[in-house]
Amino acid sequence: MLWFRRILVQDLAVIFTQTPHALIFKYAPFNSPSFRNFAASSTAAIDAAEETARLAFQNLPQHLVASLQGALATQNLAFERERQNYHNEMASMRNELGQMKTLLELVAGKKRVKRAHGNLTEGLSDGVSELAVTTSNSAPKHSTPPPFDTSDLPFDMFPPDPVLDAFIAASFTHPNVPMPATLPPTSTQLAVLHTPVFPLPSSTPQPSTYTPGSPEERQQFYFQRYGADRFRKHSPEWVDGNWLPRYKYSFADGIWDYWVEWKEGVDGFISIEELTTTWGAKWRRNIPAPKNENTRRMRVVNLILELCRKPRWNVSLVQRFITDKYARQFRARAFSDYLKNNRDAVITAAANYP
Numbered sequence: 582m583l584w585f586r587r588i589l590v591q592d593l594a595v596i597f598t599q600t601p602h603a604l605i606f607k608y609a610p611f612n613s614p615s616f617r618n619f620a621a622s623s624t625a626a627i628d629a630a631e632e633t634a635r636l637a638f639q640n641l642p643q644h645l646v647a648s649l650q651g652a653l654a655t656q657n658l659a660f661e662r663e664r665q666n667y668h669n670e671m672a673s674m675r676n677e678l679g680q681m682k683t684l685l686e687l688v689a690g691k692k693r694v695k696r697a698h699g700n701l702t703e704g705l706s707d708g709v710s711e712l713a714v715t716t717s718n719s720a721p722k723h724s725t726p727p728p729f730d731t732s733d734l735p736f737d738m739f740p741p742d743p744v745l746d747a748f749i750a751a752s753f754t755h756p757n758v759p760m761p762a763t764l765p766p767t768s769t770q771l772a773v774l775h776t777p778v779f780p781l782p783s784s785t786p787q788p789s790t791y792t793p794g795s796p797e798e799r800q801q802f803y804f805q806r807y808g809a810d811r812f813r814k815h816s817p818e819w820v821d822g823n824w825l826p827r828y829k830y831s832f833a834d835g836i837w838d839y840w841v842e843w844k845e846g847v848d849g850f851i852s853i854e855e856l857t858t859t860w861g862a863k864w865r866r867n868i869p870a871p872k873n874e875n876t877r878r879m880r881v882v883n884l885i886l887e888l889c890r891k892p893r894w895n896v897s898l899v900q901r902f903i904t905d906k907y908a909r910q911f912r913a914r915a916f917s918d919y920l921k922n923n924r925d926a927v928i929t930a931a932a933n934y935p
């Protein structure tokens with residue numbers, strides 16, 4: 582409560598300097614001389630603090646500000662590239678796993694050779710072995726690794742299958758190593774000659790449903806930057822690989838309304854400055870009415886930006902200058918028309934203010 586009372590008294594001290602004739606200041610303790618002295622000293626302290634902060638910000642080197650902004654932008658782009666690379670790798674892995682799953686289903690679904698045919702298989706194996714020896718003597722010899730002893734392995738572990746052998750040969754053969762056009766047949770291959778061969782899945786990765794920069798990704802990016810409700814308020818449409826917002830300039834009565842819509846946005850919409858920074862002039866869709874309105878409003882906005890760059894000037898001082906000198910005489914559109922031929926006169930008036 583003590584902290585709350587202190588804040589309340591400080592706020593009322595500032596309000597007293599602006600509207601000293603308010604009814605609340607006719608009652609204790611706000612009508613006492615001590616409160617009025619406190620209000621006067623508080624105003625001086627606040628003005629001094631604001632002036633110190635403004636001078637400190639003004640003395641900050643512009644190249645330092647630009648370098649910090651550039652570093653942040655570069656970091657954001659690097660994060661975005663890493664995220665897209667990660668999603669690409671995950672999509673490729675999912676595609677390869679899908680191919681392996683299909684292959685394993687084909688292998689598991691093949692009928693096993695019945696044990697009753699074992700004797701026939703052994704007889705065929707003996708005949709094929711003799712044929713293989715004859716063929717190997719007449720054909721060019723190729724160095725092959727020694728056979729792996731599978732006598733101790735269980736029957737159900739990796740059963741021989743020509744489909745699997747063909748897939749491994751197609752997937753892991755190096756393109757620069759020549760391979761023989763035909764290989765000597767083995768007893769295992771001839772033992773399953775009557776087994777139907779299913780088509781193999783393509784070894785070429787298929788296009789993934791994930792696409793970097795897809796509408797969903799872009800939408801989530803803008804949701805994080807501007808807020809979902811705020812972005813949806815613009816009724817964006819997908820144009821040339823990006824979401825393009827819609828916006829209609831709001832009615833501006835006072836001169837300063839142009840600046841508020843440019844810098845902060847009105848009625849929950851994204852500000853004109855943010856729209857222009859992200860989408861350039863595309864969001865106006867080359868429609869004459871918004872283009873003309875933008876030209877009219879930017880006369881006032883550019884004037885405010887130029888005055889803010891003057892030594893010892895800030896946005897608050899520019900607002901006070903425009904309010905004192907032109908707000909009673911001009912409305913927003915009339916002041917913009919006035920600037921077409923009298924901009925130098927306004928700059929000169931600012932040089933002699935306050």
